Every structure is written in C-alpha cells, then in structure tokens.
Amino acid sequence: MLTVFSNDQLLHEGKSEFHRGQLLPCFESPKRAELILAELQANKSGDIIAPDRFGLEPVLRIHDAAYVEFLQTAFDRWHTIHPDCDALPHTWNMRGARDILPNNIYGQLGYYSCDASTPIMAHTWQAAKASADAAIMAQRLVMQGHRSAFALTRPPGHHATSNVYGGYCYLNNAAIAAQAFLDGDAKQVAILDIDYHHGNGTQIIFEDRNDVLVVSIHANPAEAYPYFLGYADETGTGAGKGYNLNLPLPDGTDWNSYQGALETALAAISRFTPDYLVVSLGVDTYAGDPISSFKLSSNDFSKLGHHLGKADFPTLILMEGGYAVDNIGCNVVKVLTGFED
Ligand code: Q9C
Numbered sequence: 001m002l003t004v005f006s007n008d009q010l011l012h013e014g015k016s017e018f019h020r021g022q023l024l025p026c027f028e029s030p031k032r033a034e035l036i037l038a039e040l041q042a043n044k045s046g047d048i049i050a051p052d053r054f055g056l057e058p059v060l061r062i063h064d065a066a067y068v069e070f071l072q073t074a075f076d077r078w079h080t081i082h083p084d085c086d087a088l089p090h091t092w093n094m095r096g097a098r099d100i101l102p103n104n105i106y107g108q109l110g111y112y113s114c115d116a117s118t119p120i121m122a123h124t125w126q127a128a129k130a131s132a133d134a135a136i137m138a139q140r141l142v143m144q145g146h147r148s149a150f151a152l153t154r155p156p157g158h159h160a161t162s163n164v165y166g167g168y169c170y171l172n173n174a175a176i177a178a179q180a181f182l183d184g185d186a187k188q189v190a191i192l193d194i195d196y197h198h199g200n201g202t203q204i205i206f207e208d209r210n211d212v213l214v215v216s217i218h219a220n221p222a223e224a225y226p227y228f229l230g231y232a233d234e235t236g237t238g239a240g241k242g243y244n245l246n247l248p249l250p251d252g253t254d255w256n257s258y259q260g261a262l263e264t265a266l267a268a269i270s271r272f273t274p275d276y277l278v279v280s281l282g283v284d285t286y287a288g289d290p291i292s293s294f295k296l297s298s299n300d301f302s303k304l305g306h307h308l309g310k311a312d313f314p315t316l317i318l319m320e321g322g323y324a325v326d327n328i329g330c331n332v333v334k335v336l337t338g339f340e341d
C-alpha cells in the first residue's frame with residue numbers, strides 16, 4: 001500500500017506532557033513515525049511519497065479560522081514570555097462560566113485546549129499542517145481510484161474539534177479527509193475509529209450530520225481518556241441521529257472480544273453504504289502500549305487489517321495513536337498487509 005508522509009511532520013517534538021501528576025517526556029514523539037517508516041521500508045510495503053501542499057482551504061472546511069490563527073501564532077506569543085519551554089495550558093473553562101475568548105495567552109491556551117498533554121512548540125503548526133496535507137494527499141489518491149492508501153499522520157488528529165486541541169492532536173486529519181471526499185465526488189463517507197481512545201473530536205465534528213457515519217471502538221470512557229464522551233448512548237443529534245455508533249469495551253479487552261465489536265462496526269458501515277471509508281488507526285490497542293489497557297497482540301493486527309480489507313470499500317487509512325515504540329512499526333505494517341491479504 002502506498003504511504004504518504006512529509007519530513008515536516010517530524011518537526012513537532014514536544015519536550016514534556018503532564019501525566020498523572022508529573023511532567024514526563026512526550027509519549028507522542030517523532031520517533032513513532034521514524035519507526036513506522038523504517039518498518040514499512042524493511043517490509044517493502046510500497047512507495048512512500050511526500051504530500052503536495054494544499055493550502056488552508058481544506059483545513060478551514062473543518063476548523064474555525066480563529067482557531068487556526070491561534071495555532072499559527074501561539075508559540076511566538078508564548079516564546080516572548082517563556083523562551084525556554086513549550087506552551088502548555090493550566091486553566092480551563094468551567095461549567096456555568098461564559099464561553100468567552102480572553103485576550104491573555106494563558107487564557108487562550110485554556111480556551112482552545114482540553115488537556116495539558118499537548119504542548120505547542122516552535123514547529124507544531126508546521127508539522128500539524130504537514131500531517132493534514134498527508135491525509136489530504138492520500139484522500140486524493142483514493143478518490144482517483146487507488147483501492148487504499150495510508151497517510152502516516154503524526155501528529156494525530158481524532159481528539160481535535162473545530163476549535164479545540166488536545167490528546168496530542170491539533171488538526172483533525174480524519175475529519176479533513178472525510179470532508180474532502182464529500183467536497184469531491186462522495187455523497188456519504190464512513191469513519192471507523194479504532195484507536196484505543198474514543199475519537200471525541202471526530203464525533204463532535206460530525207454528530208449532527210447524516211452524510212458522515214462515525215463508528216468508534218474504544219476503551220470505556222468511564223475509565224479511560226477522554227472520559228467525557230464516547231459512551232454507548234451517544235447515537236448522534238438532530239439530523240445526525242442514528243449516524244454515530246460508539247462501541248466501548250472494558251479494560252483488558254483481547255482479540256476474542258474485540259473481533260465481535262469490529263464485526264458489528266463493519267456491519268453498520270456496510271448498511272450505510274458509504275462511497276469511501278476513512279480508518280482512524282491507533283495501535284495503542286496493543287498489549288504492550290504504555291498508556292492503554294487493551295490486549296491485542298501483533299498477530300491480531302493482521303486479523304484486524306484483514307477484516308478492514310474484506311469490508312471492500314475504497315479506504316483511506318490514517319494514523320492516530322500507538323505508543324509502544326518497540327513494536328509500533330511492526331503492528332502498523334501488519335494492519336496494512338492484513339488489509340491486502
Ligand atoms: N498525560 C491518541 O492516542 N493523555 N491520544 C492521557 C496522559 C491523553 C491519546 C493522560 C492520551 C491521548 C491520539
């Protein structure tokens with residue numbers, strides 16, 4: 001399978017994230033992409049090409065202009081006050097307060113974010129934009145007739161909404177790509193999110209729409225990040241009622257229980273008859289993942305890929321999470337080769 005990746009995506013390299021009471025080295029590191037690339041090359045998985053630059057138009061179909069401008073300028077504003085560290089928020093809005101944009105940089109970091117795990121450094125915007133460009137390039141290839149393509153999107157995207165970043169995500173690559181299909185020749189697009197964490201950003205972006213079916217298999221949010229969305233009773237709102245399906249699974253889930261949820265998800269997608277499928281692939285469902293609790297083995301990722309391929313839609317696979325760096329490349333390659341087998 002063809003892979004799309006830009007070296008600019010390596011430029012985002014946060015120093016630390018706030019994790020369980022401590023500032024720890026960022027789990028979401030450029031190393032992740034380097035290891036995946038190395039394994040794709042070692043397995044002759046297919047050509048790796050750089051994306052074109054698509055400008056802001058496809059990004060602004062999903063994200064608010066003021067949010068994009070904030071992402072473009074936040075580091076410089078922060079850097080004049082704090083030349084030695086990345087920008088991290090420490091104060092957020094509260095229920096009952098006003099939805100108001102303050103002027104102050106600390107206030108704006110809180111306004112536009114949902115956690116303190118997602119630093120903004122000098123090259124964050126450039127890398128996030130390059131990641132979105134990789135998604136759009138792969139989307140174009142699938143729309144032009146490739147049966148599938150892989151966008152090695154890092155930084156990831158599925159926790160970002162139209163105007164909130166968090167969970168290591170700044171631009172919602174899957175949402176941008178789904179919208180690009182609809183702005184092309186598609187009437188309906190399905191997104192299948194199989195990252196360990198619920199894709200709260202993707203759900204919020206599309207929950208009131210019936211042209212994008214969002215299906216997500218993830219850890220029970222009562223016990224796992226992002227905590228405040230991803231429950232089974234969230235089925236869509238307004239015109240989007242019936243077009244959101246959450247399949248939360250308990251801690252310790254292994255392939256035996258995962259497979260049933262995957263079949264349920266793919267059956268719902270087949271009933272929807274999408275023109276294209278976008279897969280938000282996280283390999284943080286792996287047993288060795290440092291921040292997750294599912295128990296998939298490396299071989300299970302081949303089976304997972306095979307199920308995705310059997311569903312037989314023109315498919316864009318893009319990268320979300322997965323932090324067990326020793327096996328991340330192998331696990332991703334198994335999904336992609338499983339898809340083609
Ligand atoms: N400081 C993705 O897999 N952090 N994001 C949990 C750690 C957020 C994961 C607490 C995890 C986000 C794309």
Ligand code: ZN
Pocket residue numbers: 195196197282284320321322
């Ligand atoms: Zn994740």
